Amino acid sequence: MTAVAGVADRVLVPFEGEGSGVGELSWGQREMWGMIQRLGSSLAVGGVSPLPAGMSPDAAAGVLSFIMSRHQSLRTRLRFDADGRVRQAVAASGVATLEIVDAGDADPVVVAQSVWNRFHAKEFDYANEWPVRMAVIRHRAALTHVVATYCHLALDGGGVAALIADLSNLDSSTGRPTGPVRGLPPLEQARWEAGPAGQRRSTTSLGHWERLLCDIPARRFPIPTGHDRPRFQEAEYRSPAMDLAARVIAARTGVDTTPVLLAALAVGLARATGINPSVAQLIVSNRFRPSLADSASAVSMPGLCVIDVAAGTFDEVVARAWQASLSAYKNAYYDPSQRDALVARLGRERGENLDISCYVNDRRDPASRLVSGPAPTPDRIRAALAASRLDWCQVPVDPVSEPFSLRINDVPDTVEIQVAVDTQHASPATIEAFLWAAEAVTVQAALDPASYTGADPEPG
Numbered sequence: 001m002t003a004v005a006g007v008a009d010r011v012l013v014p015f016e017g018e019g020s021g022v023g024e025l026s027w028g029q030r031e032m033w034g035m036i037q038r039l040g041s042s043l044a045v046g047g048v049s050p051l052p053a054g055m056s057p058d059a060a061a062g063v064l065s066f067i068m069s070r071h072q073s074l075r076t077r078l079r080f081d082a083d084g085r086v087r088q089a090v091a092a093s094g095v096a097t098l099e100i101v102d103a104g105d106a107d108p109v110v111v112a113q114s115v116w117n118r119f120h121a122k123e124f125d126y127a128n129e130w131p132v133r134m135a136v137i138r139h140r141a142a143l144t145h146v147v148a149t150y151c152h153l154a155l156d157g158g159g160v161a162a163l164i165a166d167l168s169n170l171d172s173s174t175g176r177p178t179g180p181v182r183g184l185p186p187l188e189q190a191r192w193e194a195g196p197a198g199q200r201r202s203t204t205s206l207g208h209w210e211r212l213l214c215d216i217p218a219r220r221f222p223i224p225t226g227h228d229r230p231r232f233q234e235a236e237y238r239s240p241a242m243d244l245a246a247r248v249i250a251a252r253t254g255v256d257t258t259p260v261l262l263a264a265l266a267v268g269l270a271r272a273t274g275i276n277p278s279v280a281q282l283i284v285s286n287r288f289r290p291s292l293a294d295s296a297s298a299v300s301m302p303g304l305c306v307i308d309v310a311a312g313t314f315d316e317v318v319a320r321a322w323q324a325s326l327s328a329y330k331n332a333y334y335d336p337s338q339r340d341a342l343v344a345r346l347g348r349e350r351g352e353n354l355d356i357s358c359y360v361n362d363r364r365d366p367a368s369r370l371v372s373g374p375a376p377t378p379d380r381i382r383a384a385l386a387a388s389r390l391d392w393c394q395v396p397v398d399p400v401s402e403p404f405s406l407r408i409n410d411v412p413d414t415v416e417i418q419v420a421v422d423t424q425h426a427s428p429a430t431i432e433a434f435l436w437a438a439e440a441v442t443v444q445a446a447l448d449p450a451s452y453t454g455a456d457p458e459p460g
Helices: 027-039 057-070 108-121 157-169 186-194 196-213 240-253 257-273 314-330 336-350 378-387 428-447
Strands: 006-016 021-024 045-050 076-080 086-090 093-102 132-139 142-150 232-239 278-284 301-307 358-362 389-392 404-409 415-422
Touching (some): 027 186, 057 132, 057 157, 093 108, 108 142, 196 301, 196 336, 232 240, 232 428, 257 314, 257 428, 301 314, 389 428
Antiparallel strands (some): 132 142, 404 415
């Protein structure tokens, strides 16, 4: 008889930590809560990881107890007041659950992925459930993998990295911490943000936003002429040639590859849409701020980036992209409700809705953005063009939280871009033209430093 994978046990894991109370949401939490509400999904983060050989269920439960005790964000649930206000409630203690899933005769990697899919698909109960779901996979009496799923309200990508880094403070023999918790938790973040220093920070950042918003074209894309089906679609674009070309340009201009790719995307959008300057919201980790660097929480927010791509060489646009992105990073920490009010007010004053729903998230590790070693030859770049691919997802796609969002993934030796789009906002044909144009201008500029952008549209 073949053994079938399934939940064999649920271990109750008590925890107790420092810090508790009820308070306003932090800016990062409020930004994420808005996205969660628009999409109707917890936007869970985490993944599947192999476990060290010989780990016992008690040791796995100890890790869960450790992270819950250490980090207030994992002990946080939402409180919904009668007046509609949403606040965070941090508990001093509680009990979490660790699932033990028997793989039976199945591949434990496949079983672990199915558990991740199950955890990820179910929206969190924000008022009653801890924002972490964890399971370990058991295969032939040995624990092989851990599945950890976190509500995005609790952790962003940088928060997951901070959580993993803090595991080095777990003494495996005693289960006790070896060092203090670092980084400001969300409850304290919210207190600082509501104070004079936080309000000054928000005012300064939004002053930068207002200066940019007064002059940008109102739309990011031409109005689609038809309605594509399905309405929500995803494209994946892969270009080894663009990766090689970006490295040549980065070395030549003295920057890393991020402003090079931002310049390429800006020129690609201008070529495909006829709209200049290009406007995007860059997802900024905010972890260059000292109190947030090691915080296991959600502090990422968008910064407004405006790049003029006309009348210049591509290297000049790279310089503009570098300056614009630095300003976006610096001014991506603010009160989201004040930002929304600002955008609405400026729209009324201009007599048109301001569309700034173009999001770019460079998810690559900072080290992979740096350039080292000999520059790729022109022949190597040209030869790599044959490997470029653009594929549309062939299965139904869930509704997107934003009409247009772009992710640059961390894939070795290639530029991998995933685009999620509401086709009532931008047509698939425009998206394809944009991606191919971004590659073309990058390769052209790598081969010819004097090449112009070829994007000289009329403003707006």
